């Protein structure tokens with residue numbers, strides 16, 4: 001081999017090596033003594049969000065089927081009528097939901113859905129009173145409508161209440177509007193914060209509307225499908241999908257910029273580079289990230305003693321990708337991520353995870369499998 005043919009080859013090898021260089025792991029692998037398995041609870045078609053009532057009843061959304069109710073101990077769910085018609089194309093549909101903090105008295109249920117046509121749609125947050133017989137949402141009111149988009153991807157749409165009674169909602173950047181995630185004047189790629197009646201809290205970071213949309217709480221997000229408010233510490237935890245690699249767990253704070261698409265640990269799906277920056281001044285780093293992606297979905301914190309050693313840890317679902325199809329335990333110590341453990345590998349694409357009043361974790365599959373209870377193996 002002559003020098004002239006070797007040089008390009010060496011250059012090629014060097015380039016391939018640089019691309020394949022593994023990203024530094026974002027947290028050590030955690031291993032616990034406990035293993036878990038799944039027990040079926042109820043059939044469901046593309047369940048998206050779920051939340052338990054105090055008596056063990058379960059409310060959940062199906063992406064196309066709307067709101068469903070499973071009575072305690074029942075074998076099948078029943079529809080809950082009253083929601084507006086949702087757009088259900090591609091990733092659009094009936095998505096996240098939350099109970100009013102005073103649900104026992106108010107019976108109010110909050111739902112985020114995609115509203116409009118494929119050419120002109122937005123994220124719509126509504127609330128209604130769950131009828132005493134659990135068959136209908138009554139007096140449904142529109143609370144908030146995100147900016148219009150002409151795409152049917154990346155809706156975000158998780159809901160979580162804070163201790164002060166305000167409601168956080170994640171809104172995705174619609175995939176094609178990624179650059180607008182950096183613009184606080186739009187709702188694309190944001191966490192928004194509203195009062196339960198849809199009005200805007202006076203202490204929102206852009207409340208006066210001059211430098212941003214009054215509803216915006218934080219920005220620079222991609223597609224956030226996990227949101228959990230820890231009522232003990234007052235911490236708002238969020239997961240969001242990165243592109244190819246770079247899924248994130250973030251702690252959300254007022255007015256902060258989480259960087260998308262200026263900084264990311266991922267690349268485009270076709271492997272091309274979005275940015276070579278993983279950090280920048282004025283942009284908040286994730287608490288942990290995933291390379292390769294898991295397609296991070298719903299997020300909750302275990303507050304029960306059902307699983308030895310896991311109390312106080314976060315759990316998020318993985319939906320696909322080379323290391324997806326997992327329930328990830330995120331080991332927290334004093335509010336910091338100290339390890340990650342993949343549970344329930346290669347069983348289901350997990351869209352949501354929630355804790356029931358019995359202290360057990362439950363997962364909802366992304367596809368047509370249903371909702372399952374996570375039980376320790378003997």
Ligand SMILES: [Ca+2]
Pocket residue numbers: 220248258259260263264284285286
């Ligand atoms: Ca980020």
